[in-house]
Amino acid sequence: MLKYIILKPDEMYKKEAFRIALSFAVGVLLMNVFNIEEGHWIIFSLAFIFLGGCAHGFLAERTLKIVIGTVTGLFFGLIYLVLLSFNLYVYSYLVPIFFFLAFYLYFLNRMDYFYLAFFISAYLLVLNTITAPVYMNYNLANTIFSMGICAVIGGGIHFLTNSFIFKSTSKPKETTLPILKNIHANCINVFESVNANFTKSRFIEGMNVSKLVSILDEMKSVGNLSETIAHELNFVKDNANHYKNFMNHCELFVTSIKKMTLISNHKFDEQQGSEIVNKFLERVKFIGYDNFDLSKEFIKIYKTSGIKIREESTDFLYLKNVHSALWNMNRIKKQINFIEMSSS
C-alpha cells in the first residue's frame, strides 16, 4: 500500500473521505433525479479517479484526461464492435486484452489516467454489449452518447468538489509533512540501533535492510508527491529546493548507515578508540540530534579523554561515517523545518 495513504493525519483523512463520499452521492443524486440513461457511468468516471487510494494535484489535467480518455475509448469500442465483433462473434472474446492494456499502460506510464479510461471504457462497452440479455432492446449509438455525457458529468463533479470542498486535502503539500517527520524519526531510530550494536559489539544479522528499505520507500513517496506539488497553485518555489535537498540528504544518510552497519559487523582491529566513539554518541544523544555543533562536541570529548584514535582503524572509519550520518540527519531536520514554516 502507498505510504502516503497511511501517514496522513486522521483529520485530513476524514475530510478527504467526506469529499469523496459527497462526489459519489452527488453522482447518484443526478443519476436518480434526472433519470439519466447509463447514469452509472458517472460513478465509473469517479471511480477511475480514486483508483489506488486517493488523487493528488493536477486537478484540471486529471479531469480532462478522464473525460477525453472515456469519450475516445467509447468511440474506439464502437469501431471494434461494428467492424469486428458484429461480423464475427469470436472477436468479442478478445476483450480481456483491453483490460490488460488498460492497466499495463496505466502502470507503465506512471498512473496516467488517459490509458486507463480509454481502454476500460472500450472494455466495458464491449462487455456491456456481449453480456446484455437477448431480449433487451439495445441502442448502441444512444448508449455511447449517454456514456460520453455521463463521463463529462462525472469529471465535472470531481472538479467542483475538489475545488470547493476541503480543497487542502487534495494538495500533496499538506500530506508530505507527516511523511517527512516519519522519515526523520525512522532515521534516528536506525542510527541509534546501529550505534547500540556497535558499542556492544553485536553482529547485525539483517544488515538493517528492512529499516533502510522502509526509509527509502517513504522517500520514494515524497519524491513522487514533490513532483506533483511543484505544479500546485500558490506553491513556494524555494520549497522545490528543500524537497530536493531533503531527498539528497536522506540518500546520503542511508549510504552512511549502510557503511556503518558493515563496519560495525567487521570490527577486526578493535582498540581503545571504541571508548571515545561511545562517549561521543552518548553526548550527542544527551544534547539531542538537532541542537549541537558536531566538531565542537567531538573536540571537547577528544581533548578531555586523552585517548588517541589511530587514523587507520575501524573506529576511525566508523566515526567518519557517524559524523556524516549526523550531519545529514541535521540537514534533514532543517529541510523539514523550512517546509513546515512555508506551509504554515
Next chain:
Amino acid sequence: MHNSIFSVRDPDKGYLFQVIAMLLANVFGLIAWGVFRSPCSMLIILAPGIIVAIVFSEFKYKEIAKISFKSGAIIALFFIFTLMIMEYSYLLIFFCFIYVFILFASKKTRYLISFAILPCSLAFIMPLGFESAVNRVVECFFSSFFALFSVFVIKEIFAKYRMRKILNLLLDEMNLLLTSLSSTRSLVKLSDDLRMNELILKSENLILKNRYFYNINFRYSKKMKIYFKYIIRIERTIYLFRDFKNEKNKSFVEEVKVILNMLNTAICNKRLSFCVSVQMPSWSRDDFSYFDNYFAFNVLRKELLKMSDELNSEFSMKADI
C-alpha cells in the same frame, strides 16, 4: 529493446506479471460467464481482475485470501443494499454517501474500496430482487476465488524467473556503479544510488518477504536468500571504496568486477552453485593507498568465502533444483 520504455519503467517485469494475473482472473470470469450465462452478469468478469490489483503486492497467501474475500464482501454488501433500496432514491443516495465515507475514512479499508468501487458501480444497472442479490453475492464469492487462484498461479509459475531477474538486475547495477566509480569520480551519483536502492527494495519484497507454496520454489527462494544476504554486503563494501583516481592498487576494482560477473552467471545457472574458485589475491595494507579500500577489500574477501561455504553446505544437504 534495452532502453525501451519496458526495460526502463518495468525492468523486473513486476507490472507485467501483475497485469497478467489480472487478465487471467478476468478470463476465468469470462469462462464462468460463458458456462452459466443468464444468472451471471458483467460483475463476474470485471471484479476478479480488480481484486487481483488489490492483493497482488501482498506476500503471504493467507493474507491474499483474507483480503480477496474481504474485497469480495465489500462489493457484495454494496450490491445487496443497493438492490434492496434501489426504488427509494433518497435512501440510496444516503446509503452511498455513508458506505463510501465509512470505507474511505478507515485506513484499513481505504485501499480496498478505492479499487472495489469500480465493480460496485455496476450495482445500478443490475436487475432488482432477492434472486438477483443472491446471484451477485455468489458472483462476488467466485470473483474472490478466481482472484486468489490466478495470483497463486502467476506467483508460483514465475517465482524463479522473477527472483533470478531481480538479483541479476541488482548485480548489473552494482557493476555499473563500480564502473562509474572507477572511471569518473570517487563519489556515487545520486541517481545510481536511487536505482540501486529501488532494486534492493523490490528484491527484499520478492525474496525475503514472499512465502512460496510449492516446495521447489520455496527451496529456490531459500538459496536466493543466501545470495541476497551476501549481495547486500558486497554492495555495502562498494560504498566504502574511496578515491580511485589516487589509489595505487587499481586492479582490485577489476577483481570485484570478476566476482560480480561470476555471481551473475551463478544466479542465471539453474544449479545455483557458486564458489570462489578464482584465486583472490591477498593484498596487504601496503598495497593500497587508503585504509578504506584495504578494509573494504578484506571484508569482501571474507564475505565471499562465507557465502561460498554457506551455499556449499546448503547444496550438500539437499538435492539440486
